[in-house]
Amino acid sequence: MKTILDQLTINKNRLSQNIEQLAEIGKIGETGVCRPTLSTVEKKAFELVSKWMEDAGMTTRLDNCGNLFGRIEGKDPDAPVLMIGSHLDSQPNGGRFDGTAGVLSGIEAVATMTEKGIVPDRPIEVVSFCDEEGWRFNKGLFGSRGIIGKLDEGELGRVDKDGVTREQALREFGCNPDKLSDSVYPPGSIHSFLELHIEQGPLLEKVDQPVGIVTGIAGPLWLTVKVKGFAGHAGTVPMYMRQDALVGASEMILSFNELVKRDSAATTVGTVGALNVSPASRNVIPEEVEFTIDLRDIDLDRRNMCEYDLRENFKQIAEKHNVTVEIIEDQNSEPSFCAGWIKDIIRSECQHLGLDAPNLMSGAFHDSLMLSNVCDYGMIFVRCKEGISHNPAEFASNEDLAIGADVLYRTVLKMMK
Template identity: 60%
Template sequence: MSIKGERLKQHLEELAEIGKIGETGVCRLAHSKEDRKAVEVVKRWMEEAGLTTKIDGFGNLIGRIEGSQPDQPILILGSHIDSQPYGGRFDGTAGALGAIEVVHSMKENGVNPTRTIEVICFSDEEGCRFNKGIFGVRGLAGMLEEGELERQDKQGVTRREALKEFGVDSDMSPSPVYQKGDIAAFLELHIEQGPVLEQKKKPVGIVSGISGPIWLTVTLEGFAGHAGSVPMQMRQDALLGASDIIRRFDDLVKREGTETTVGTVGSMQVFPNSRNIIAEKVEFTVDLRDIDLEARTRLEEKLYKIIEESTAEYKLKVEIKEDTRSEPRYCADWIKDIMKEEDGKLGFDSPTLMSGPFHDALIMSYISDYGMIFVRCEKGISHNPLEFAEMEDIEKGVQLLYRTAVRISQS
């Protein structure tokens, strides 16, 4: 018994038209009009698969099919359909639509689950709009923080306002929705977003665990002045200080990081942002992650030392805000064992690999055992319109997801 690859392909192509940029890119920011349009389309596909649907107060789209023993802990499948502002067609969507295809194929193949199954398209996994992601899944798991709804995007729109425009009442009171013991397993399929599977010439991989990310926002404040008249030795140039920190941070990660350490500065705001005014204020983000928690902690401490030294040298004030902190989380051995058994039957010979990017599964791991499947993507490119995965590879990954889900749903 198999999935319907042609139907999955059609769904992926249709969803890619919503928020399309250029020939292959996608922009579906969380809680945007494009996001809502995508949710409505995917909701229809869920209902065609036999799922009853709802959109909750966090913006999550949830489909449910009752098992023959509804008192048993449930099985959840899913991913996300929001995107980066300059994103691709497969990040999140391959897993979200793949999960719907699994349930649709189970229905058509006469597979009756013992456990209730839920398919979730989690709200705002990406985090690019409000500078803090995995929002919907944190709502379900009871891991929201104070002030979540007052976070603003770059246009000054709060998350509360965006959710209202999206069409839901942003009621945080139901959080947590799930308690430990409610969920038997969570399964997520995702494109790898890295080059390992391509290097190994394998279409599918079984994930061992997810690196723990730290997200910081660093704000440096100096003093604005005329670029033509303030002597170099008298300046308090916030942009120069930021440049020094960023360069030294990059050197630190390359010099002292492990094979799995990555560090990135991906966003920067400069004030007043004029070519002939010395920068008075600079805000930039830091993303530091590793599967090795001790290594990450060691580098984080050295980063703070770099910031202290640079701000002293350039006579700057500094504020560091922690946006996200998560420890590495490992996939459940029993789920990996099922995946490996089913992978062997399919003849894929899939390798085991870790995930550098975080996913909704990272948060689900705090309330449930979880497993992940990776699908090869070309050159490891993601968060870019050039992101690409062969449909044949996606089908193989979803086939492994299907077999794993059938096993767990009937256990």
């Protein structure tokens, strides 16, 4: 009996070898990866991936936002481009598949077309977007926001933990940050966008399916909360006189957690992932605390309601502890839904391979979320072991990745029609 793997058109060995080889760049421990955006490590990854793009028949370029593109011309070179992509930067202690699976599957799809002598109707570009992860400069999706003209004021002045600005990092990487606007795609020049990504959640494993069809992406709201009190000697200031910023912040964090959980059936999720205490001395009452909030929901009204309530709660808690609170918005993306016609193609191509791919919502955001502002988009998820991601234990099997890449390849062919 023929298995799904026997029916694949893409080269499954080439794909798994490329994934393995790329994982060596920035490797930490046995299976982890640390590939910061705009670093010498990412540069090395770009060089290797550029070579694979060229082997697949593409011409390559680095734009001023730090995005790497590979392009093959279509029968109509002036037609709006079909873009396939993801990212090659990783979390500081990340895994081998997050982002890389999408870029390498895109290259594999084009390589397969080139080998078969298929000239696409329109140009195809495979892209690795700059700084999807957002940890180095505390703001993500830089490259995908860059090409649609959605960069904010002061974006280049953001610094990493070593005091390097985004502007310096871009220059050192070989980009010209004075000419970011040269990298913006004119309206209508991107036909559609397709991204394959590991699921980063446990649902495909639960239903025992290698791939899933993404229905939409829950938009994240990123806030920084600054709580200010008054420093004092931990041994001498009586409790009733204190303005302890950390006690105030702690109550805010707990109230936020309760707020997010209030409707157990809802898709709302909220996280405080970073916290800074100042002056951070064991015998000084904390004067200032800064913490981050990540709030997501596919239902924008519900997310907005949650934001409203958290702002009210924080104000009251600040009063109670005699501290002040300031809330800064770092990122605010609305949820977005995948195009129906692309989902239909993915579904029917899965059926051709004998797969019963389920529909899935993405709780994680991806570069697709930005592209959804300018064109139709679709996403394919690949099963990820125990849903673990942003962790060296992240794992997707060669077989599942090959099936995902084949679905991507077939989808691209149909999207041309």
